[in-house]
Structure formats: structure tokens, C-alpha cells
Amino acid sequence: MSTDWHVGIVEYGTALPELRAVRDVVFVEEQGVPVDIERDAIDAACTHVLARDAGGRPIGAGRLAPDGKIGRMAVLRDWRGRGVGRALLLQLVEAARAADLRELFLHAQVDAERFYAAEGFLPVGERFEEAGIQHQAMRRVLGHPAAVETAVQAAAATIGIVANTRRALMVYSREMDPGLLDQPDVLAALRRLATRGGEIRLLLQDVAGPQRAHAPLIALAQRLPSAFSVRVIEEPVDLTYPSAFVAGDTGGWYFRPLGHRLDGETQLDGAARMRQLRTVFDGAWERARPASELRALGI
Template identity: 55%
Template sequence: MNTIAATRGPFRVEAVEFANAAEDLLAVREQVFVVEQNVPVEEERDALDPRCAHVIARDRAGEPVGTGRLVPPPDESAPARIGRMAVLRDWRGAGVGDAMLHALLRLARGHGWSDIALNAQVSAQAFYARHGFVPVGERFMEAGIEHQALRRRIDRPQAIDDRDAAVAVTAAIIGQARHGLHVYSRELDPGLLDAPRVLEAMRALCTRGDGVQVQVLLQDAAAPQRALAPLLALAQRLPSAIAFREVADPVDHKYPSAYLANDDGGYYFRPLGHRLEGEAETGAAGRARQLAEHFRPVWERARPCTEYRALGL
């Protein structure tokens, strides 16, 4: 059992058996999902509950304020799934969700389940990104609410295998950045950095007005200009936030990889820069810092893309 001091008073998070705590678990879920979000009660409840590991958060008086569950993997090749994460309105922002998610991940480790998946409401995606979950595939509708599939490996980074996953994780890493983002690309990655979802994430980051700096290193600065890459047009409108340089040292031209790394522990690394396959994490400060340390000296010896200034960049 964990007892945690919160801004709304102390609460505790504990693992419970569904049979012993069903009334409290379902009361919180019904308030959040059925009453607040208009999810049909027959969709909120299912036959999996008795098989799941559950956690519940209780206030000082023992009243339930939050719930979550861990669904066992159906077979060895499938992930365990986190779901039914719900926190009563008055307790949101007090750390209840973080504490419950940590407890669920500890339960997964205890069972030896290293691959964890969940379907998050898009409004909660940033919360899960802070805990190392990366997006997989396109968004979808569930119970009338837009969702994003997320995945996390407890034992290693998440593999990115296709364009949908690449676009989703790139947008997430951009959105997670606090003040800085490093982009190392061959020629602005057509099909990735020109995806509408990625461009919208970049626009949102660069218009926050808190000194955000995006540095983009290219191996071929002419190709994006010839292709009228949309990111160049965005940078034209936001010249103080986005800067471009082209590698000049022959050794740097031979570098085969590409990556994004933000200043909040998020990265997406592709061993072969002309392909999208790679690995990503959103809670790996050490690896993100390592990539930033690789980036900085290359940036310093690279040449500014003065030809972009003719475009108003």
C-alpha cells in the first residue's frame, strides 16, 4: 500500500481484488465514464473485470477517488493492457493518476509482463507520454470519444515499424518538448515531417511564446527547397523559433542515422535515416540527452542555410 501526500489531502493507492472492491471501483468508473462522458454503461462494464488486477485510490476517509486495471495478456505474444483509468473530478491534478499508473506498472513487473498497451483518450495522451508510452498507429473512435493506441516496453524501447507509428510518435515527441527540440534529418523526411499531424504539433510548439527553439540539421538542404516542403513554409512564419543548418563536414555527411530528441526525455531514433523503422521512448532522459550531445557539435560546425533566407526564413 502506498500513502501519498496530495494537494487535496493525503490519498493512498492499493491493489485490490475485484470481488472485494467491485462496488467502489464501479462507482468511480460510472461517475467518470457514464455520467461525465456519456459512455453507455453496457460498454463501460465487461466480463474482464474478475480476471484483472485492479488498483484503487482512496482519500483520508477511505472513500474511493480513482481506479485503474491491468488486463492479463491473452497469450505470450500479446501485451498486457491498462484500462479503466478514472479519477473523480475534484481529485484531478493531485497526482492520483500518476500514482495509480505507477502501481499498475509495478504489478505488471511483478507478473513478468514487460509489454504494456492501452487505448488513451486523446486528451490524456500527454499524461501517458510522461510515463514513457508512445503512440502506435492512427487515432480512432471508441464509445464516441477519440482515442490513441499507446505502447510501452518496460524492458526496452518501443519499436517503430511503419509510417502511422512514426507519424504518431513524432507528433508526440514534438508536443512533449518543453523548450527545445533537435531534429537530425537527411532532407526533412518526406512522408513524416510533412504529415499534417506533425506540422500541427510543430506549429503548436513554436507558437507557445515561451522561448521554444527548434534546431533542424539537414544533410541535403536543397531537396526540401525544391520540394517546397511544408515545414519550410511554417518556419517562414516562425523564423525566431525554427532554425536550419546543413552539415558541412564530410564525416557528418556519412552519418547514416536520423533522430528527434526533445528536452523532456523523448526521442525517436532511426538507424537508417532514409527509413522510418527505429525505436522511441518518451521517458528516457539519458538517451535523449545522449542524442542532444551528439547533435550540438555537429550543429556548431554546420553551415546556416542562408539560401532559405531568400524565402524569408
């Protein structure tokens, strides 16, 4: 909800002219999608959401098909970057929960992958062309953990957790996870959390390796020292812990049974599991020492 726009579920027959007023502009006029592709046979069977401005004019639209596919997500140009798209997506996710759907999927235009990753969608398979535009299939499991099997999925899972963290993020890592915590999109998500007042606690089993590799996360923490705290594990009992994880204070988590690998499980709405991980993290954090090796960097 916003002071100058609002989002809600609409009745298809009544709202069809408004839905088309948005979709025809975005898909047909801007992106050149043929009208006969944009207007498909399942439209009437879908749940539709519509965003309207304060004057009641349509500014954004999206739909949920009975099989759990989210599509036709569109926001008029003047309203992009103001949270309208996210509000539409969250409304569709809630509609899916109300319909007892266990998973959602969508075909994201490639420049929107980070947007959907921030809401818990993981990429599946290779990119492909649809209506002349490059797309990526993405999937989100509702109410249950989802498997993370690739580096791309690992980055998407981490982005989703960081983006949904309200204040405190815990990162339990062996050596700053090269291949994950050095990815540009992951670093950008961490930077956004830090600059909006978030607190990021990073617990390492090894600090020398990241130093030698000039891990970019060290440089980020140097620039934002008030947001980052780094500690190093020394207790033998903690050094034998084989796993790694990222967990946020709103219930999101990504857990890897073997910390040197990226495969594992993730869930954006798993508060119970997040609390278990926080207990593990807090105990090890109290026993760990500050990363004095990084003090010269201002951390």
C-alpha cells in the same frame, strides 16, 4: 498533483462506489456501453487509480491489469482538458514500473490516440470495434527501446518525444522527412512546443528539396522564428552520416539507422542514448552553416 484535484492508487473494495460513480457516467451513460461489459470479471484483480477534487469527490479513474493492460480510463466531462487524464495515466505507468512490468498495452478510442502517443504508446495493428466504438491497440515498452516499423508508429513516436521535451529538441534530418515532419499531428506537437517556449534545432543534409516541395515545416518555422533554428550540413564527413533522429532534453529519442526510411527504434525514457545522440548532433551542428536560403522567410 493539482491545487484543486489529486490522483492516487486506491483499494478496490473500499473505492468501488467511487470508481463506478465515474465509469458509469462516462461509459454507460455517455457512451452507451452495456453495464455487463463495463463491469468485467478482472476488475478486482487490477490496480486502480482515482482522481478526486478538492472536496474528495471522484472525478476520474483508470486501472492496470496484472498482464499490463491499461483500461477504464475515464474523466468526468467538467474536468476534461485540465490534465486529470494524463495524471491518471502517469500514475498507472509508475504502478507498472513498481510491478516490474516490461510493457504496457491498451485499447484507445480513436479520438484519444494522440493523448496516448504523447505518453509513449505506439499504435499496433488495424483499428477495430469494441463495445460499438472504434479503437486502436497501442503499446509502450518500459525501460527499453521499442521498434518503429510503420509511418503511423513513426508519427506517434515523434509526438511523444516532442510532447515530453521540456525546452530543447534536436531534429537531425536529411530533407525535413516528408511523410513524417509534414504530418498534421506532428506539426501540431511542434507548434505547441514552440509556443510554450521550446527551442527546436533542425539540422538538414539538404535544404533545396524541402524548399521545392514547400515543406509545411518551413512555413511553421517562418511563423515562429524565435523558436526554430535551421542549419545545413556541408562537411563531407557529416554528409556521409546515414541516419536520422529526433531527441528531446528529457531522455526521449527516435533513431532511424537509414535516414531515408522511417523504421527504427524509440524510447521515451532513454537518457543515456539521448546523450549519445546529442553528442553527434552538437558536433555536426557546430560544423554546419546557417540555412541562409531560408532567411527571406524570417528563419
